[in-house]
Amino acid sequence: MHRSVSRLPAALLAACTLAGCASLQSSDQNLLGMVTPYRIEIVQGNVVTREQAAAIQPGMARAQVRDILGSPLLADVFHADRWDYIFTIRRTGAEPQRRSVTAYFDGERLQRLDAPQDLPSEAEFVSSISTAKLPAKLPVLELTPEQRAKLPAPARTEAAPAAAAPTGATRDYPPLEP
Template identity: 35%
Template sequence: MIILTSKNAKLIALAAACALSLSACIRPYQPDIQQGNIINNSDLREIRYGMSKQEVLFILGTPMVIDPFNEQRWDYFYSKRDQAKKETSQRLITVLFEGNKLVKLTGDVDLANVQQLEPSTEDKQHGGTVITEPTQPEKGLLNRLGILDSRN
């Protein structure tokens, strides 16, 4: 049988307060949220006026929206929410056809300047995975001081 004294009660209250304050410091992992069509600058460089719908479909993929009242307009939308930075980046490309030929590309990019586009983050994509630099700091005091090198 455990007897609860005022000293034990203080220790329990202190331990509970420490546990609560430490639990407030822990933030659960939240993955980045991507929605829509990934729009690569390298893919946009391949688009030319006069292309057929089939060629545009092959390069950019299935559009997110085909206007039911105007089948000559395709909309490609991409949104990425970076949970760490609490930022959302978006791209919208609208493709307009006359008959079966591409006549206009509007939105975040002008087809006349598409050759000058810098490679986007999505251009580094390989096999469905975006390749990025490691963001985790080196673990351990000896590794950070250079005494022990864990990469070998």
């Protein structure tokens, strides 16, 4: 009898603990719902923007295309006249993105560039990956001329009396250089 009485508090504590764990996992508004694991941001490839694609013209040398778009993510040995620029990004708080741009060459000269019509501009791309939350209303940092005119004039103060010459011991130090 004594053993079963001493095990009763331990059994009740275990039951309460398990019941508490189950209720924490079932609700989104709890400690476990707020704590999430760190997810690494994965960025692969080169971003090709609308401005970069517009700068590419047929007849450009491979070096010129590489200067504008960067090194291709995929330069296949079996398709030497084709460069693939594939870009993917997964970022917490932003939509995942995937784009593919292909440059076709005829020898050393660009034949054509296959790019989707919906390539973002540089500003659009930066805003699409930004996870910063801007305030609803930005503060005004400068007064308008009307607001400046409404400000009270500064109070006039009388000129401060001339400061007296400092008093105290004067010391004569030897020169630092011989």
